[in-house]
Amino acid sequence: MKNLIPVIGLEVHIELNTATKMFCRCRAYHFGEKPNTNVCPVCLGLPGALPSANKKAIWDTIKFGLALNSQISSFSKFDRKHYFYPDLPKGYQISQYDLPFCTKGTFTLKNGKVINIRRIHLEEDTGKLIHKTVDGKKVSLVDYNRSGVPLMEMVTEPDFTDPSDVDEFLKEIQLIVKYLGISDADMEKGSMRLEANISLKEEDQGLPDYKIELKNINSFRFLSKALQAEIVRQKQILETGSKPVQETRGYDEVKNTTFSQRTKEEAQDYRYMPEPDIPPITINEKVVLRIKNKLPDLPNQKRKIFKKLNLSEHYIETLVSDKNRALYFDEAINIAKDHNISAKEIASVMVNQNMDLKYPEPAGLIKKLLEIQKADYASQKEVKGAVNVVLKQNTKAVDDYKNGKTQVVGFLIGQIQKELKGKGEVKLVQEILRKKLEE
Ligand SMILES: [Zn+2]
Numbered sequence: 001m002k003n004l005i006p007v008i009g010l011e012v013h014i015e016l017n018t019a020t021k022m023f024c025r026c027r028a029y030h031f032g033e034k035p036n037t038n039v040c041p042v043c044l045g046l047p048g049a050l051p052s053a054n055k056k057a058i059w060d061t062i063k064f065g066l067a068l069n070s071q072i073s074s075f076s077k078f079d080r081k082h083y084f085y086p087d088l089p090k091g092y093q094i095s096q097y098d099l100p101f102c103t104k105g106t107f108t109l110k111n112g113k114v115i116n117i118r119r120i121h122l123e124e125d126t127g128k129l130i131h132k133t134v135d136g137k138k139v140s141l142v143d144y145n146r147s148g149v150p151l152m153e154m155v156t157e158p159d160f161t162d163p164s165d166v167d168e169f170l171k172e173i174q175l176i177v178k179y180l181g182i183s184d185a186d187m188e189k190g191s192m193r194l195e196a197n198i199s200l201k202e203e204d205q206g207l208p209d210y211k212i213e214l215k216n217i218n219s220f221r222f223l224s225k226a227l228q229a230e231i232v233r234q235k236q237i238l239e240t241g242s243k244p245v246q247e248t249r250g251y252d253e254v255k256n257t258t259f260s261q262r263t264k265e266e267a268q269d270y271r272y273m274p275e276p277d278i279p280p281i282t283i284n285e286k287v288v289l290r291i292k293n294k295l296p297d298l299p300n301q302k303r304k305i306f307k308k309l310n311l312s313e314h315y316i317e318t319l320v321s322d323k324n325r326a327l328y329f330d331e332a333i334n335i336a337k338d339h340n341i342s343a344k345e346i347a348s349v350m351v352n353q354n355m356d357l358k359y360p361e362p363a364g365l366i367k368k369l370l371e372i373q374k375a376d377y378a379s380q381k382e383v384k385g386a387v388n389v390v391l392k393q394n395t396k397a398v399d400d401y402k403n404g405k406t407q408v409v410g411f412l413i414g415q416i417q418k419e420l421k422g423k424g425e426v427k428l429v430q431e432i433l434r435k436k437l438e439e
Helices: 055-067 163-180 220-239 285-293 299-308 313-320 323-336 343-353 362-376 380-393 395-402 408-419 426-438
Strands: 004-015 079-082 092-095 102-108 114-124 128-134 137-143 150-156 192-202 212-217 247-252 257-263
Touching: 004 163, 004 220, 055 102, 055 114, 055 150, 055 163, 055 285, 092 114, 102 163, 163 192, 163 220, 163 299, 163 323, 192 220, 212 220, 212 257, 220 247, 220 257, 299 313, 299 323, 313 323, 313 343, 323 343, 323 362, 343 362, 380 395, 380 408, 380 426, 395 408, 395 426, 408 426
Parallel strands: 212 247
Antiparallel strands: 004 150, 004 192, 079 092, 102 114, 114 150, 128 137, 192 212, 247 257
């Protein structure tokens, strides 16, 4: 058998952090709330209730699409996706079928490989089932607080061939979402949820005619492990000449294996139909441009900016991996530019000593650094001594200065700092040097 290559695609759900739900005015925040307190006829699916779309959620989805170089549809609509489940009281979910808000996005991995993003659409979240034992009886309860919360779904093309690329992609997507400020994308709380499909193909063949879906996996690490376990399992089946059964599988983290959850005998028919209660949506090009121009710096832009400050890869990643830290650093270097404190020094105390945690305001950190520096500066006497030594050793530079070549000052300051082992306070060194040169 020829070399077998994994074919992996992803579906990522991200709950948006809008104030209100997708199609009603109920509060969208639902973590730790008393069950069934943020509900109304619309999100309970009562007959006759009329949904109306949340504009902010649509803008947020467009922001995300733009961050991933997507095309934004000028005409879009919502559709009903029918299925029955106790956490979906209407018997259908309002989602998007053939006209999602965003299509054809791209994402470039560090190794240069491009992952194509098929679509990003917007839908409503379902309620939540809670299974527990009450008075010795097993019961299932439904909490509709989450019902109708805006949920963004991103679908990639099956372009991944390596679980470690999947890991890199997902971590960066989570970071982009946080930088955009549209969700906390918290895996533990379920505001970011992952599904992957995986199959194996021979090197020179087209897409395989089967795929395994991996669902209900609640961490990046477990998804990576589940994909690796699937590669081994599918390889073994294919090498015996059989084909893996098309099914949905979960991951057992204790045994580090995947297990069958349900087999898919035929594709589900959701009977999609246009949502008759919500008019189609036209999206003005100018509005898209306005949203695009207002996008904040994304992680990759921050990396580029920090790279120009000659920071090490380790410092850059530690600063960029937390949006608040990156913003703190930005503010700190901005304050420090009037002082003799380098970006590298700031990054170093933030990363190695967590000084940003001790000083919640960047101004406080800079003040502290200046104090430390002051205590360590060469005295005025020492600076004068060093200036004298350097001027004696560089009489040619002194003559040049007197003949109008003022640029030699930079060279002389460098020599003085060398003499002072870098402990000269720049302003003081400049002041004393100028005085001496003017004498
Ligand atoms: Zn509601």
